[in-house]
Amino acid sequence: MPEAPAGSGPRRRAVLAAALAPLAGAGCTGGEAWRTPAPGAPGLPGAPGAPGLPGAPAGPKDALVMVIRHAEEPYAGGVGRDAEGEDDPGSLAGRGWRRAERLPRLFPPAPGSSLPRPAAVFAAGGKGAVTPARCRQTVAALATALRTPVRVEFAVGAEAALVQAALAAPMPVLVCWEHSGIPRLVRALGADQVPGTPATWPDRHDLVWIFTRRQGRWGFRELPQHLLPGDV
Numbered sequence: 001m002p003e004a005p006a007g008s009g010p011r012r013r014a015v016l017a018a019a020l021a022p023l024a025g026a027g028c029t030g031g032e033a034w035r036t037p038a039p040g041a042p043g044l045p046g047a048p049g050a051p052g053l054p055g056a057p058a059g060p061k062d063a064l065v066m067v068i069r070h071a072e073e074p075y076a077g078g079v080g081r082d083a084e085g086e087d088d089p090g091s092l093a094g095r096g097w098r099r100a101e102r103l104p105r106l107f108p109p110a111p112g113s114s115l116p117r118p119a120a121v122f123a124a125g126g127k128g129a130v131t132p133a134r135c136r137q138t139v140a141a142l143a144t145a146l147r148t149p150v151r152v153e154f155a156v157g158a159e160a161a162l163v164q165a166a167l168a169a170p171m172p173v174l175v176c177w178e179h180s181g182i183p184r185l186v187r188a189l190g191a192d193q194v195p196g197t198p199a200t201w202p203d204r205h206d207l208v209w210i211f212t213r214r215q216g217r218w219g220f221r222e223l224p225q226h227l228l229p230g231d232v
Contacts, residue, residue, distance in 0.1 A: 060213060063173070064171050067182060067209040068175070068207070070134040070177070072093045073134055083137065091132070096138070099138070104145040119169070120170050120172075122154065122162060123150050135177060139176045159187075162175070163188035183199065183201070194218045194219065207223070210222075
């Protein structure tokens with residue numbers, strides 16, 4: 001039976017519209033360009049009418065960090081396929097490759113995209129380490145569509161360094177990571193105590209976690225991808 005077009009239908013639009021409503025006020029939905037308030041803007045430290053002493057150091061810059069888990073890996077005992085179709089236990093399964101191919105539909109310039117276009121993309125990697133290729137494979141098609149290089153200099157376990165680089169990068173940022181390291185990534189952001197933030201990544205590959213920092217305070221939203229049949 002043919003698959004229905006991924007991400008289509010009123011149900012997905014209704015779910016995404018409700019979930020993205022809090023971000024709309026922050027100017028982060030529907031692919032709108034990310035805009036960091038200019039220095040001296042009302043409400044920011046040091047601005048006219050804002051709290052704080054004149055000339056006081058500026059607080060943390062506003063940020064938007066989107067986090068996804070790599071796409072589906074083989075079941076236990078199974079073998080994935082690399083980009084050339086060769087067996088590789090560290091590569092994606094067939095369903096994972098289909099998710100990776102459809103991932104660009106979530107972001108501009110894809111028509112009907114509902115998430116902001118990433119200005120920087122990170123994936124688990126690391127120099128000299130034997131790292132599964134799944135994270136890099138997951139964002140390869142997206143990076144091609146965005147014409148944005150994937151930064152892969154950080155390995156799982158180096159989440160503190162990853163976050164430091166991500167927060168210094170142009171916003172918004174997308175990070176594709178191993179699920180076991182995502183809680184460390186969230187702690188490194190300083191967002192682990194934000195209400196609603198799960199302590200661990202669930203046993204799913206079809207989610208986007210969005211962390212938005214405004215005037216030094218983090219907010220959290222979880223959105224479904226709805227890219228493949230069977231996505232919740």
